[in-house]
Amino acid sequence: MKKGSLLVLGGRSDMGLAVAHHFASLGFSIQLAARKASSGKDKILYAHKSDIELRYNVPVSIFEFDALDVRSCQRFLDNLPTLADITVCAIGLLGEQQRDERSLASSIEVMRSNYEGPALVFTLLANMYEERGHGTLVGISSVAGERGRASNYIYGSAKSGYSNFLSGLRNRLAKKGVHVITVLPGFVASKMTEGLNLPVRLTAQPMDVAIAIERAVWRKRNIVYVKPIWQLIMLIIRNIPEGIFKKLKI
Amino acid sequence: MGSETMLEGWGRFPRHACRVVAPRTESDLIAGVLSGGSAIARGYGRAYGDSAISKTQTIEMRHFNRMLSFSARTGELEVESGVLLGDVIAAFLPRGWFPAVTPGTKFVTVGGMVATDVHGKNHHKDGSFGNFVIWLDLVDSQGKIIRCSRRENVELFEWTIGGMGLTGIIIRVCFRLRAVSTGWIRQTLIPVSDLSSSMDVFESSGGSTYSVAWIDCLSSGAKLGRSLVMLGEHAGASSLSTLERKDIFATSRKRRLSIPFNAPTFTLNSFSLRIFNSLYYWHGRRSGGDSLVSWDSYFYPLDSISHWNRIYGRRGFAQFQCVLPLPHSRAGLSELLRAVSNSGQGSFLAVLKRLGDENKSSRFSFAMPGYTLALDFPINSASLALLDRLDSITLAHGGRFYLAKDSRMTAETLRLSDTRSQEFAKLRTRFKIRSCFASAQSTRLGL
Numbered sequence A: 001m002k003k004g005s006l007l008v009l010g011g012r013s014d015m016g017l018a019v020a021h022h023f024a025s026l027g028f029s030i031q032l033a034a035r036k037a038s039s040g041k042d043k044i045l046y047a048h049k050s051d052i053e054l055r056y057n058v059p060v061s062i063f064e065f066d067a068l069d070v071r072s073c074q075r076f077l078d079n080l081p082t083l084a085d086i087t088v089c090a091i092g093l094l095g096e097q098q099r100d101e102r103s104l105a106s107s108i109e110v111m112r113s114n115y116e117g118p119a120l121v122f123t124l125l126a127n128m129y130e131e132r133g134h135g136t137l138v139g140i141s142s143v144a145g146e147r148g149r150a151s152n153y154i155y156g157s158a159k160s161g162y163s164n165f166l167s168g169l170r171n172r173l174a175k176k177g178v179h180v181i182t183v184l185p186g187f188v189a190s191k192m193t194e195g196l197n198l199p200v201r202l203t204a205q206p207m208d209v210a211i212a213i214e215r216a217v218w219r220k221r222n223i224v225y226v227k228p229i230w231q232l233i234m235l236i237i238r239n240i241p242e243g244i245f246k247k248l249k250i
Numbered sequence B: 001m002g003s004e005t006m007l008e009g010w011g012r013f014p015r016h017a018c019r020v021v022a023p024r025t026e027s028d029l030i031a032g033v034l035s036g037g038s039a040i041a042r043g044y045g046r047a048y049g050d051s052a053i054s055k056t057q058t059i060e061m062r063h064f065n066r067m068l069s070f071s072a073r074t075g076e077l078e079v080e081s082g083v084l085l086g087d088v089i090a091a092f093l094p095r096g097w098f099p100a101v102t103p104g105t106k107f108v109t110v111g112g113m114v115a116t117d118v119h120g121k122n123h124h125k126d127g128s129f130g131n132f133v134i135w136l137d138l139v140d141s142q143g144k145i146i147r148c149s150r151r152e153n154v155e156l157f158e159w160t161i162g163g164m165g166l167t168g169i170i171i172r173v174c175f176r177l178r179a180v181s182t183g184w185i186r187q188t189l190i191p192v193s194d195l196s197s198s199m200d201v202f203e204s205s206g207g208s209t210y211s212v213a214w215i216d217c218l219s220s221g222a223k224l225g226r227s228l229v230m231l232g233e234h235a236g237a238s239s240l241s242t243l244e245r246k247d248i249f250a251t252s253r254k255r256r257l258s259i260p261f262n263a264p265t266f267t268l269n270s271f272s273l274r275i276f277n278s279l280y281y282w283h284g285r286r287s288g289g290d291s292l293v294s295w296d297s298y299f300y301p302l303d304s305i306s307h308w309n310r311i312y313g314r315r316g317f318a319q320f321q322c323v324l325p326l327p328h329s330r331a332g333l334s335e336l337l338r339a340v341s342n343s344g345q346g347s348f349l350a351v352l353k354r355l356g357d358e359n360k361s362s363r364f365s366f367a368m369p370g371y372t373l374a375l376d377f378p379i380n381s382a383s384l385a386l387l388d389r390l391d392s393i394t395l396a397h398g399g400r401f402y403l404a405k406d407s408r409m410t411a412e413t414l415r416l417s418d419t420r421s422q423e424f425a426k427l428r429t430r431f432k433i434r435s436c437f438a439s440a441q442s443t444r445l446g447l
């Protein structure tokens, strides 16, 4: 098994941590970047560090990174002791559609957290990877970005932008040795969806996402649906004529 | 917050609709404890009955599953209480460490092991899991986190080990692992023709680290209690053959089988049990002697079949486990086995084990010097009647019951079997925790 290093942006996220565990179990050293991490007061984040280190005997380091703090982004990347072979961005914010519709401030936060922040950090990282001549960038986007729906179009539109961004980035870097993966997880049982009533058959576990990502990295997959059924569901949803779609409640 | 969920133990009986929460942070957990309504911690739900079930608030510990520190000098490991024993083995066996005490499944949490003061096949030698606990952190009824050990908050420490979650929520545990040089066990199989000979083997094999017997519980008369005694020792590296040396800690992965649905109850009638039991017995007789087995198949033979509890069907099953004091063991065990054999109810697994000294740092632990017998029965009216009968035989011989296995005993039976239970109930009143921490089981048993 090839060993290397993995950077997780959004290092406190359930999916990001599952990816960290999975790659650590393969011998990768791990960098976890999360906001409000530098105070050292975050006991849980540090518990995750010791946990991964003890379980898999690999080094784990923690870095402060807030994706909305655009000005410090380059500094954050420059300060990383090593440029990881693989970077997974698990940053995202679901928001609350009905509140966000009525509040520009919270809409802005959802839009920036799902599109601007993740896209800008990949903009800088992509250049660094391109210069180095290899690396894999994994962006966790969402099936919600495939078509806008009344129940989550603010989140969805930002994910849509992010998916589009990843697609273009992949196109640009395809001949530069840098691979870009778009992950469309479908429903995942995580902190983000806690308390929601998700249908069991359509819901993946964070570790399923991690395993799918690992496979996609080795096989150089481009767009990954974690549960294949979602590919079918979205195919149908994308093809419903707009005249009908606008009247649906889905 | 929290959702209404049907909960059951490993025996799938009884089931209760419960409010279940799975806090992610200490402060959420504490807020839950303080929110009123009795609460109980739930680890991996491997207790057979209703020990880890509270209708008002069952607190799942699955998010408290991080390993915190390890000292390779002392073998002391500090973990959050929801860490699985199997994960501890996966992480530390390749570095030469193994749990000092383990139950018959690795799918248990460290918190659950402390709360039941788990005993293993080495109890006669090493005592129970609590012996290896250095300290624990407990969330009490006031929402305070209390460090308990043999030096501080000793009373709480001693009632928490084996206390079935009834003193509070254990959130962190520091315990000692044992050093091993391989992941292989040298096993000696000794087929014996009756109960007496089986006990003789136990008594003369006190030097063996591990010992356990499987009993064919349908044999009767002169053959009552014929069994296979299995002794085990950690194998040294030099005793491995080249094959095992390639995998010195026996950690290469194996496939797991799964029982995918609720098997109909009739597959387990006494006829199939009879075949199962005698096959097992004759197999042992033929291949008797020494062999090298991996830690996984030696300690956790059933773990390779996920959801084996489903073979008993939807109605579930009950496990009976008692311990009889040494002087009464011979007479008591024969009476128990006779009652089982006469009833024709059989038992898929009958396990006999010699237990050693009581754990001095636990006030409510199950084990005492003597013999412990464990049996499974599908739930039906005949088996429930038999279980009552086994209760009274145990009482008559001064024995007591393992609460991690109990799902149906009465408060009166507990009171008669264990004077410590009244003391525990009093302590719970004195500490004002009786209404704060309670399980369906503790309510049933008047603890």
Ligand SMILES: Cc1cc2nc3c(=O)[nH]c(=O)nc-3n(C[C@H](O)[C@H](O)[C@H](O)COP(=O)(O)OP(=O)(O)OC[C@H]3O[C@@H](n4cnc5c(N)ncnc54)[C@H](O)[C@@H]3O)c2cc1C
Residues within 6 Å of the ligand: B010, B040, B041, B042, B043, B044, B045, B046, B047, B048, B051, B052, B053, B061, B081, B082, B102, B103, B104, B105, B107, B108, B109, B110, B111, B112, B113, B115, B116, B117, B118, B119, B120, B164, B165, B166, B168, B169, B170, B171, B302, B404, B405, B439
């Ligand atoms: C196949 C099998 C074999 C077994 N073999 C053995 C054996 O050989 N020896 C033996 O001793 N036991 C044995 N057991 C029983 C098992 O070890 C115990 O029931 C153990 O407690 C299960 O751990 P758990 O995490 O699933 O706990 P649960 O079943 O979830 O809970 C058990 C008890 O522990 C309490 N508890 C759990 N976590 C906490 C916490 N964080 N804080 C406070 N209280 C807590 C619960 O309130 C409950 O009272 C076996 C069980 C099975 C299914």
Ligand SMILES: NC(=O)c1ccc[n+]([C@@H]2O[C@H](COP(=O)([O-])OP(=O)(O)OC[C@H]3O[C@@H](n4cnc5c(N)ncnc54)[C@H](OP(=O)(O)O)[C@@H]3O)[C@@H](O)[C@H]2O)c1
Residues within 6 Å of the ligand: A009, A010, A011, A012, A013, A014, A015, A016, A034, A035, A065, A066, A067, A068, A069, A089, A090, A091, A092, A093, A094, A113, A117, A140, A141, A142, A143, A184, A185, A186, A187, A188, A189, A190, A191, A192, A193
């Ligand atoms: N769960 C699902 O059903 C689902 C489905 C499809 C796609 N997704 C996407 O999958 C990804 C991972 O989500 P998850 O399910 O693992 O949920 P999660 O646990 O809530 O993870 C989201 C993470 O994003 C981090 N984050 C948000 N804004 C940030 C910022 N400005 N800077 C740094 N970090 C920020 C959060 O950090 P804090 O902990 O500091 O808040 C949080 O850890 C997200 O992109 C999500 O949109 C999820």
